[in-house]
Amino acid sequence: MNGAIKLDRANIEDIAALTPAQEGLLYHYRSGKDAGRYCQQLSLRLAGEPSMDALRFAWRRVARANEMLRTVFRWEKLEHPVQITLREHEIPIAERDYSAYPPAERERLLGEAREEERRAAPDIAAEPLRVLACRLDERSLEMIVTWHHILFDGWSNGILLREWLAAYDACVRGERDREPPAKPKPRFKEFVAWHQRADKEERRAYWTDYMADPGDRALLPFEAETDAAASGAGDGEPGYYSVSLAPGEVAALTAFARSRGATAAAVLYAVWALLLRGCSPGSRDVVFGTTVSGRTPELEGVEEMIGLFINTVPLRLSIEDGDSAESLVRRTAEALRKREPYESAPLTDIARWSGAESADDLFETLVVLDNYPLDEASLRSESLAVAGYRMKEATHYRLTLGIRTFGEWGLDFEYARDRFAEEDVARMAEYYRHLLRQVLGDPGRTVGSLELATDAEKERILNVFNRPLGERSALLVHRAFEEQVRRGPDRPAVVRAGAVCTYGELNARADRLARRLRRAGVARDRLVALLLDRDADLFAAMLAVLKAGGGYIPIDRLFAAARISYILEDSGADVLIVPEGEENGLPFGGTVVPFGGPNSEPDREAWPEEEDYDDEEEDEDGASRLAYVIYTSGSTGRPKGVLTEHRHLMAYVSAFRAEFRLGPDDVVLQQASCSFDHFVEEAYPALLSGGTVVVADREDVLDPDRLVRLIEANGVTIVTVQPLLLSELNKRGGVPGVRAYISGGDVFKYEHYSRLVRRASVYNSYGPTEATVCATYWRCGEEPLKNVPIGTPIAGYNVYILDAAGRLMPVGVPGEICISGRGVARGYLNREELTRDRFVPDPFRPGERMYRTGDLGVWRADGSVRFAGRVDEQVKIRGYRVDPREVELALLEHPAVAEAVVLAADDAGGAKALSAYLVTGEGTTARELREHLAGKVPYYMIPTSYYRIGAIPRTGNDKADKKALLRSPDRLPSGAEESGERSGTERAVAAVWREVLRLERVGAHDSFFDVGGNSLLLMQLQARLEREFAAGLSVTELFSLPTVRKQAEWIDRRRPSEGGADGAGLDANREGGDVAAAAYQPLPADYFGWGPEGESLLRSRLDPQLAAGLASVASEHGVERFDVLLAMWGYLFTEVTGLRTAVLHVAGRGGRTALPLRIELDRLGGFPDLFAAVRDRRSAEDAEGGYPLGTTGRFVPERGERETLPLAFREGEAVPDEGLVRRHGLLLGIEEAGPRDVGLSLWFDGSRLLREKMERLVRSYAHLLRQLSGTGVASS
Structure with missing residues (x-):
């Protein structure tokens, strides 16, 4: 210890090394945070006529007789380190002196004194043991002895107390100078030497085998931290809880052990193992710490020594x-x-032999059998009566169970208060006793049939935590909507980008389309x-x-083509509805119905008249018809469709309306993808209550300020968003008028809603698609919670937490969340076996069905559920199950x-994100893997980080070692051109990137999204850049500036002045009137390949909404839509090549000439500048660099192997014959037939360019x- 008092060399009696156990305790003492741990305290109530003189004499005598009291x-x-024994x-x-205080006050002061002594950790370098004597009255005092465990163990207490009382009596008798006869005790140094002589090889062989091949270990019960830390309980001091065993339990226990030839310890250890296993679903391997006396019989007289002989070793079952x-x-x-011959092995050695990183990794709980009583012999005295005593010990383990096996048997728990609340430990004690009673009452009972939950707790879960389900709904969804149409046909139903569709208009559009669908053969359960x-x-x-009687499958238009094709094929859909103008060329064998644009306008003569499309009566059978199918992620690589019926949806809507008191005045924000059930939550409750749905575009969701403006402008009252976007709203203090925020499906923390909850209701929600959106809601309060619950069951739903055998798990014990009730879906489409496995009869409510979610949950004492992870490997990413x-x-x-191994971990913003760990070659880049995945899985399933590994590390049971993978340092290169930072601004921007993304380095040309960024982190980046530079850089602009260099250059241009575009970003040529070599446009190498095709053609039409949106963008910036289309075509080349320049040729002047446009992004400030520059360059009357179309050979140098001369034109201004296609390689024709x-x-040279790349x-x-127009983009 720093500053320790220098010892008098003459006063040193002996110096010895430390035993391994002492070294371990010294480590915890020196670690700072554990300095107060292993502080022991014995408090004795002494009655008679206690003498302080005799008390002091007795301590001097026992110190002379026992070297450890002088060490x-x-x-x-x-x-x-060494231990030094002093002569004196x-x-x-x-x-x-508390004798002047009333009895109650004396006891209070005495309790404070004990606590003060414990908190003032002993100084083991100078005074490892100290005594406090508190006078209570003339005939009694309390002697509080406090010491560090490094001196001696619990067994030594009886020896110490017996010798101390004998010395006290001798003093009272006047025999101070008469030393009592005693056998000489061995010196502790001999025990140290015995330890050092032990055969380590024998012990190593035993413990290496004993701890080999760890399975799925049973972990500490109540595995998630409680709210104790958030409420200030995590101050480092342990908590204590004790309960006595009934005399009948003790008698049955001892009789049981004796009849089986076992010790009581074996029974008590076995029951603790059962408790740990029961609290860890799926585990079979149980390891916990046990203490052994350590007093080897090889050392004569060791049983009379005071010292630290006890050892801690694992017990594995x-x-x-x-x-x-x-x-x-x-x-x-x-x-x-x-195990007994090997119990002297140091725990640190056992850890090393087991391959554990430290001894603390071997187990989390410690069981101590206190079978070293302070018996009558220890407490006998001629002059004093020991009226009572209390012993308090502290370890560094999260949970220590001391079992008293003398006097009044009982359980003494010491626990970390930042992990457990006292009620948790009280329940644990009850579960232990409940298991013990079951074992003793029926020894032949199988382990699998033992239960943690008592009958009283089962009753509480089934009938207090859960409520009656109520009647089933027989109402069809569209009938409920039509009722709202009758009540208010002119009320706004859907609002998007300022366009309002009323209930009457929406119903009319639906009626017109329903008639067409009926004619196309749509009927009950047709998809x-x-x-x-x-x-x-x-x-x-x-x-x-x-209305037509079928069920729909919503497909996000941003899904990869392979994903869309899979869903269409797997579902066997009969009909596909697409926007008007996109019905041709689709790989779909059924009926394609175009819908949108003019065809979606209401037939105003027809819509007020109702037409019955349903052949069936509205009874429960009618309500059991299919409503929709939503596809969720699958472990086989094949997404699976969940079948939801009308009655399931109506049950959920009814519960939502009851919870949120939804009415016609409510306006609900809609921002989720239509392919996920969050969309259902945002749509149907509002439309079936007469409310309004306001659709937010992707740009609204990406820019919090823009989202706030949208919410305010539309009077939104209910907002459903993911936690990290909720956090952005929280930073702004919320939005006036919003009365409820609903979140969930991701990491949900108090800091996400701490300000919002002061002015609105905030809810955490939980539920899988298979249970129709949500099964629980939790209304958050203002008090900070470390773990926010997912809520209590909503109306019409029951929730159980079950073990693998289907038994109810009690409060505090994790198990699988199972959902029963009115919202449980029909099953999986074309997956009968999986449906039978996951959708099972409700064992507690006859006639009901139950869905096994695969999620782990824990009941809280208030009847709410805390989420605790997954049984399988599924995770939630940005609200989507993956x-x-x-x-x-x-x-x-x-x-x-x-x-390949893909894991979910917290990203730089605190949200779950996917990381891929790959055995792959040196040349593989993150960009090519992202591009590969983009064609196969939805955008939210594409990992943000990629790492190269030599081989997949494995655990002992041959599973991927996730901890080892998460430490992988070898991140794959992004695939961008490597370049150092070339300016001060670049260095500053790169520093912000590193901070936001938590990376050690970023390259100047790395794309933000290729090095771990996502849309939510982009918001953080924008906020940090604005704080740093105040350059007016918006989230939307960051999308077009995805690299450090692009952002730095933009900032440098904007900071000196706000000058607009002057066309400087476009050059006609660099060498007189001819088109320079730079007029060629390079493309990535993998775009090229030999093929038999010559001229090839691809055609498509933009959806009408997108076309109209682009016209609005053009109008806003004072250019033609054709200019916007040209500019974005040229910009696309910079995206696919990663270059700062692109070249595009435009046909003009009646198809007689072509004009090269060279785009230099370094000279442009953003898209507005680019649009203006294209307009100005294209409209110039005497534009330099023009050349006669079809005569490029005279003006252009020889073409490179991977280059093209891309030509764009308005259809009709050029004739794309074979010669023109071969000369240019790539031709884009744009036809503007209407707004x-x-x-x-797209014509391309199929002999050089690969069709799939085109x-x-x-x-x-x-x-x-x-992305530019903000239309048709699903929310992330």
Whole structure:
């Protein structure tokens, strides 16, 4: 210890090394945070006529007789720590007098004194033991002895107290100078030497085998931290809880052990193992710490020594469901007998031999059998009566169970208060006793049939935590909507981008489409796929399918083509509804119904008249018809469709309306993808209550300020968002008028809603698609919670937490969340076996069905549930359920990937994100893997980070070692051109990137999204850049500036002045009137390949909404839509090549000439500048660099192997014959037939360019246009 008092060399009696146990305790003492741990305290109530003189004399005498009471510890500037025995050492004894206080006050002061002594950790370098004597009255005092455990163990207490009382009596008798006869005690140094002589090889062999091949270990019960830390309980001091065992329990226990030839310890250990296993679903391997006396019989007289002999060693038991309780006790007794010769091994050595990183990794709980009583002999005195005593010990373990096996048997728990609340530990004690009673009452009972929950707790869960389900709904969804139409046909139903669709208009559109669907053969349970934008047409189409009697499948238009094709094929959909103008060329064998634009306008003569589309009566059978199918992630790599009926949806809507008191005045924000059930939550409760749905575009969701403006402008009252976006709203203090915020499906923390909850209701929600959106809600309060619950069951739903055998788990014990009630879906489409496995009869409510979620949950004492992870590997990413195995299988399809593991971990923003760990070659980049996945899985399933590994590390049971993978340092290169930072601004921007993304380095050309960024982190980046530079950089602009260099250059241009575009970003040529070599446009190498085709053609039409949106963008910036389309086509080339320049040639002047446009992003400030520059360059009367179309050979140098001369034109201004296609390689024809009608034709040289790459180029172009216009983009 620093500053320790220098010892008098003449006063040193002996110096010895430390035992391994002492070294371990010294480690915890020196670690700071554990300095107060292992502080022991014995408090004795002494009655008679206690004498302070005799008390002091007795301590001097026992100190002379026992060297450890004269020992101090030193380690500073020493290679190895030592214990130094002093010849003379006065034990410090302090006095307090409480005799003047009333009895109750005396006891209070005495309690405070004990606590003060414990908190003032002993100084083991100078005074490892001290005494406080508190006078209570003339005839009694309390002697409080406090010491560090490094001095001596619990067994020594009886020896110490017996010798102290004998010395006290001798003093009272006047025999101070007469030393009592006693056998000489061995010196503690001999015990140290015995330890050092032990055969380590024998011990190593035993413990290496004993701890080999760890299975899924049973972990500490009540595994998630409680709210104690958040409320200030985590101050480092442990909590204590004690309960006595009934005399009948003790008698039955001892009789049971004796009749089986076992010790009581074997029974008590076995029951603790059963408790740990029961609290860890799926575990079979149980390991916990036990203490052994350590007093070797090889050392004569050791039983009379005072010192630290006790040792802590693991006890490991493997438990199967079929084991009988009796056989487990026998195996435990046998394990203890076999372990005994090796129990002296230091715990640190056992950890090293086991491959554990430290001794603390071996186990989390410690069981201490207190079988060293302070018996009558220890407490006998001629002059004093020991009226009572209390012992308090502290370890560094999260939970220590002390079992008293003398006097009044009982359980003494010491627990970390930042992990457990006292009520948790009280329940644990009750579960232990309940298991003990079951084992003793029926020893032949199998382990698998033992229960943690008592009958009283089962009753509480079934009938207090859960409520009666109520009647089933017989109402059809569209009938409920039509009732709202009758009540208010002119009320706004759907609002998007300022366009309002009323209830009457929406119903009319649905009626018109329903008639068409009926004519197309749609009937009960026939499936109709919807591939539409999130606007009024989508809502009308959903209702139309229901009116026609079918069930719809909503498909996000941003899904990869492979995903869309899979859903269409797997579902066997009969009909596909697409926007008007997109019905041709689709890979779909059924009926394609175009819907949108003029065809979606209401037939105003027809819509007030009702037409019955339903042949069935509205009874429960009618309500059991299919409403929709939503596809969720699957572990086989194949998404599975969940079948939801009308009655399920109506049950959920009814519960939502009851919870949120929804009415016609409510306006609900809609921002989720239509392919996920969050969309259902945002749509149907409002539409079936007469409320309004306001659709937010992707740009609204990405820019919190823009989202706030949208909410305010539309009077939104209910907002459903993911936690990290909720956090952005929380930072702004919320939005006036919003009365409820609903979140969930991700990491949900108090800091996400701490300000919002002061002015509105905030809810955490939980529920899988298979239970129709949500099964629980939790209304958050203002008090900070460390773990926010997912809530209590909503009306019409029951929730159980079950073990693998289907038994109810009690409060505090994790198990699988199972949902029963009115919202449980029909099952999986075309997955009968999986449906039978996951959708089972409710064992507690006859006639009901129950869905096994695969999620783990824990009941709280108030009847709410805390989420505790997954039984399988599924995770929630940005609110969407993802099975990493599906992503792994897609990655394995890439030729460079040999093995793949995908894990979820917290990203830089605190949200769950996917990371891929790959056995792959040196040349593989993150960009090519992202591009590969983009064609196979939805955007939210694409990992944000990629790491190269030599091989997949494995655990002992051959599973991927997740901890080892998460430490992988070898991140794959992004695939961008490597370049150092070349300016001060770049260095500053890069520093912000590193902070936001928590990366050690970023390259100047790395794309934000290729190095771990996502849309939510982009918001944080924007906020940090604005704080740093105040350059007016918006989230939307950051999308077009995805690299450090692009952002730095933009900032440098904007900070000196706000000058607009002057066309400087476009050059006609660099060498007189000819087109320079730079007029060629390079493309990535994998775009090229030999093929037999010559001229090839791809055609598509933009959806009307997108076409109209682009016209609005053009109008806003004072350019033609053609200019916007040209600019984005040129910009696309910079995206696919990663270059700062792109070249585009435009046909003009009646198709007679072509004009090269060279785009230099370094000279442009953003998209507005680019649009203006294209307009100015194209409209110049005497534009330099023009050349006669079809005569490029005279003006252009020889073409490179991977170059093209891309030509764009308005259809009719050029004739794309074979010669023109071969000369240019790539031709884009743009047909503007009307404000909402734009067609695209792409001719390409099929002998050089690969068709699949050209198809991807067209898709990327359309995606870029959607991002620009903000239409048809699903929310993330």
